[in-house]
Amino acid sequence: xxxxxxxNMTDYEETYSTFSIAVPEYYNFGFDVVDAWAKKDRNKxxxxxxxxxxxxxxxxxxxxxxxxxxxxxxxxxxxxxxGDRVMxxxxxxxxxxxxxxxxxxxxxxxxxxxxxxxxxxxxxRINQGKFKMIVTDSExxxxxxxxxxxxxTLSVKFxxxxxxxxWINYQTELVHPARASTRLIPLARTxxxxxxxxxxxxxxxxTTGEPKMVLHTHSYPLGHxxxxxxxxxxxxxxxHFTVADTGWGKSSWGKFYGPWMEGACVFVYDYxxxxxxxxxxxxxxxxxxxxxxxxxxxxxxxxxxxxKGFDFSELRQCVSAGEALNPEVTRVWEEATGKTIYEAYGxxxxxxxxxxxxxxxxxxxxxxxxxxxxxxxxxxxxxxEVPMGEEGKxxxxxxxxxxxxxxxxYLDNPEATSSVFVNGxxxxxxxxxxxxxxxxxxxxxxxxxxxxxxxxxxxxxxxxALIEHPAVKESAVVGSPDxxxxxxxxxxVVLKDGWKPSDELAKELQNHVKKTTAPYKYPRAIEFVDxxxxxxxxxxxxxxxxxxxMRRYQELHHGDSE
Numbered sequence: 001x002x003x004x005x006x007x008n009m010t011d012y013e014e015t016y017s018t019f020s021i022a023v024p025e026y027y028n029f030g031f032d033v034v035d036a037w038a039k040k041d042r043n044k045x046x047x048x049x050x051x052x053x054x055x056x057x058x059x060x061x062x063x064x065x066x067x068x069x070x071x072x073x074x075x076x077x078x079x080x081x082x083g084d085r086v087m088x089x090x091x092x093x094x095x096x097x098x099x100x101x102x103x104x105x106x107x108x109x110x111x112x113x114x115x116x117x118x119x120x121x122x123x124x125r126i127n128q129g130k131f132k133m134i135v136t137d138s139e140x141x142x143x144x145x146x147x148x149x150x151x152x153t154l155s156v157k158f159x160x161x162x163x164x165x166x167w168i169n170y171q172t173e174l175v176h177p178a179r180a181s182t183r184l185i186p187l188a189r190t191x192x193x194x195x196x197x198x199x200x201x202x203x204x205x206x207t208t209g210e211p212k213m214v215l216h217t218h219s220y221p222l223g224h225x226x227x228x229x230x231x232x233x234x235x236x237x238x239x240h241f242t243v244a245d246t247g248w249g250k251s252s253w254g255k256f257y258g259p260w261m262e263g264a265c266v267f268v269y270d271y272x273x274x275x276x277x278x279x280x281x282x283x284x285x286x287x288x289x290x291x292x293x294x295x296x297x298x299x300x301x302x303x304x305x306x307x308k309g310f311d312f313s314e315l316r317q318c319v320s321a322g323e324a325l326n327p328e329v330t331r332v333w334e335e336a337t338g339k340t341i342y343e344a345y346g347x348x349x350x351x352x353x354x355x356x357x358x359x360x361x362x363x364x365x366x367x368x369x370x371x372x373x374x375x376x377x378x379x380x381x382x383x384x385e386v387p388m389g390e391e392g393k394x395x396x397x398x399x400x401x402x403x404x405x406x407x408x409x410y411l412d413n414p415e416a417t418s419s420v421f422v423n424g425x426x427x428x429x430x431x432x433x434x435x436x437x438x439x440x441x442x443x444x445x446x447x448x449x450x451x452x453x454x455x456x457x458x459x460x461x462x463x464x465a466l467i468e469h470p471a472v473k474e475s476a477v478v479g480s481p482d483x484x485x486x487x488x489x490x491x492x493v494v495l496k497d498g499w500k501p502s503d504e505l506a507k508e509l510q511n512h513v514k515k516t517t518a519p520y521k522y523p524r525a526i527e528f529v530d531x532x533x534x535x536x537x538x539x540x541x542x543x544x545x546x547x548x549x550m551r552r553y554q555e556l557h558h559g560d561s562e
Contacts (some may be wrong), residue, residue, distance in 0.1 A: 008229045009359045009495050013367065015230070019372035021222050021404040027195040029521070030068060030105035033260055037061040046260065048239065048287060049094055051270040059094060059102070063181035068101035070180060071189045074173050075106055078156045080133050082107035082191060085153075085201070087126065089113040089136040089247070092270040095160040095170070097256065099135045107193045108133075112332040113138055114247025114536045125148040126154055129201055129213055129411070135170075136552045151252045169203045173317035195219040201411060202249050202348045214249075214348050221257040223405015225349040226371045228258035231295035231344050231355045232291050233317045236263035242293040242533040243269070243280065248290075249348040250322060250535070254293045264291075277301030282308050288314035297538050299329050299341065299472065304496070307336035315339055317358060321346065323397070323539055324460035327364035328383040328468040343367050345394075345442060347428060351405035353396060354440050365464065366439040374403050378434055383423060391433050391443055391456060396424040431458070448542050450479035457521050459542060464518035466491060466523075469509055471499040475531045478545045480525060491523035492532060492545055501528035 008017045023178055038061040039046055044255040048060040078085065079530060086103045088110055090096040096112075096179060101111035104200055109128060113122070122143055126134070133156035134144055144157060156168070163169040174180045184451070203211040228234045232254070242254025252258075259266045277298050284292060294302070299320055318333070318341045330341045344355030345367040354376060358366035370376040377385050378392025386392035398406065398421065410416040420427050431443040443449060443458035450457040459477040467477040473496040480490035493509065495501065502515045506526040513522040 007233055007235050009233075009357050009372075012357060012360050014418070016370070016372050020401070021225055021373060022221045023222060023404055025059055025194060027218050027222065028104060028193045029199075029257065029260075030101045032521070033221065034068070034101060035065045036050060037260070037263055038065040044263070045265040046358070047094065047097065047266050047268060049069065049092075049270065050269045050283070050287075052272070059096060061179070063096060064101060066183060066185055067098040067181050068105060069185045070173075071098055071102035072106045074158075074168070074170070075102060075108065075133070075539060076188050078168065080106070080108055080131070080156060081199070082193075084108045084134040085129055085131045085134065086110045087113050087129070087131045089115055089117070089122075089134065089140055090160060090271060091115055091137070092246055092268050093137070093160065094268075095135070099158075099160075102229065103114070103316065104179050104193075104199060105187070105191065105198060105537050107191050109198045109201055111203070112247050112251070113203075113246055116247075116536050117143070119143045119146045123150055124210070125203055132156060133158065135160065138164065142169065156529055185269065193218045195222075196490040198251075198408070202252075204348045212416055214415055215408045215411045216405075217408055219301075219404055219426045220351075220407075222263060223373075224253060224257035225261050226343075226373055226405070227253050227346075227352040228260075228264070229356050230263040230372060231319060231342065231352045231523075232258055232264075232293065233358050234259055234262040234264040234291060237343070238262075238264040238290045239267050239287060240264050240291045240293070241267040241280075241287075241289045243271070243295070243298055244293075252294075253346070253351065259499060278305045281305060282305070284312065284315060285310045290314055291317040291319070293319045293321070293540055294327040296320055296329065296475075297322075299325065299333060303329055303336070304473075307333070312337045312339065318342065319344060321352075324365070324444075324464065325369075326464040326467045330362075330364040344371075345440070346432075347430075349407040349426075349428070350403075351398070353403075356395075356439075363437075363439050363557060365441065366435075367442050368440065369438050370440075376440070377425075378432055378440075379427075383425070388434055388436060389432050391449075391458075393446065394428040394430045394432050394440075396428065398426050399424055444503075445542075448478070448490055450477070450487060452479060452485060452520075462489060462519055462521050462523060465513045466493065466509060467523075468516060469512045471495055471505060472509070474532055475543055476540045476545055477523060478542050478544075478549060480549040482524075483557070487526075488524040489521065490525040490527065490529050490549065492529050494531060514536065521535045 016369045040520045044061050046061045046064050049057040086108045132151045135158040148199040161171045195218050200216040202214040212236045240259040244250040318339045320341050321344045342356040342360045345353045353374050354367050375397035377395050379395045429446050433441045462477040466472050474494040476492045479487040482488040509524050533541040
């Protein structure tokens, strides 16, 4: 099979012009996908789970069906039903999947939540979303105990791995735990969900301000046909590994809806605490992973390892999303493994909207072309399409037809909703440029774009140039206030082991950027740091660095900049 051959899309233009997803009136991912695979083939593998100690568990779709039915019955018993809101805060353990499926089946609205949240974060989210039930483990239960008096809607508490006073012990509630997953247990009552009913709340990882509640309906998994079939290029025979944490949107793409819509098996590596990206390489080899998805941060760490020492012969498709992937990373990975990394673009509010698909030539650094089923344009501030080669706001057409997988609204926040849905378009808040071949190039969040000396500079371009230098492990680029130029480009740089910060190195990096990209983009200031501020989902918080620079500037000028 050649590198560019694809199982599912052989001609991009043809697929783009003919593809559509039929959304039935009633739809439920639990019954219509997971249970359907279970009934079609009782031995069909849904998940291979392993942890850092090498413990393994295998689950078929039949196990998933039976376990989720039992949990659904437990939820009925606690008077949780259609429309009730359930928060699931669990690490990468199988119960995350079975509880999520149970919630979907009974029409409850569930919300995945990262385990790194503090009691303060959780209190805000539980009260914002009026959650009635929480599912967590003994390691995180204290956070809920601490805020319980301040969360009046929270009445049902499930513990997946033991007992605590006031909590329901999931293990003891199971019918014959030893054979719980193989005994067919019917649902205590039937529930039907319309495709338009609410199913899922994500809290947007918000690189600025308080997170918003993104509401998706039961049609959302259907939207991930595009993610799974075209971008991951999955078939029923694949074993797909997405590294993401269960607490945020990307895990739904690659650990849940995307692969299972296509009948592929998901691989789960449950790591806690200290994590070395290089732990993933022996797993890819041992389990013969066929398709692999990781954020740029992880690919940047993986290329530091001796990749030639591993057997990647089964690995067919590598993809990355979440932030711009530096072309240098793609080059090193491809040289060592023979595999290209295909990028895509999407948000918590969408599925994969723009992507490089295996049947297309890959342009390192580009996010690709609009996904089938999505009409994407770049607009100016007046809502007109910008000419080719000019930067514009990424805008998604919202009707005729409405793209499947686009969120419904920001829950209880009509202002935020109406600010992004304008005249039949959804504005993502991101900027991009389109080239002559129709490929999109991501420039950054609207508020990350640096305007300096009359130029507009996208931070990711400068960061990509920096990372090509052998000394640079990671970098973040922001606009820093400057008395003469208004704003200058400033880079925060994390060095690789063995390199020491110095004025000479800073100068060398500046010259390197001038040579690699347009000279006006080079960082006039470089600060060496030990690490970069990141969101819980691993994206760099440039806003924090910008605010730091603003404070520094104001202190320097003793407030006379007012």
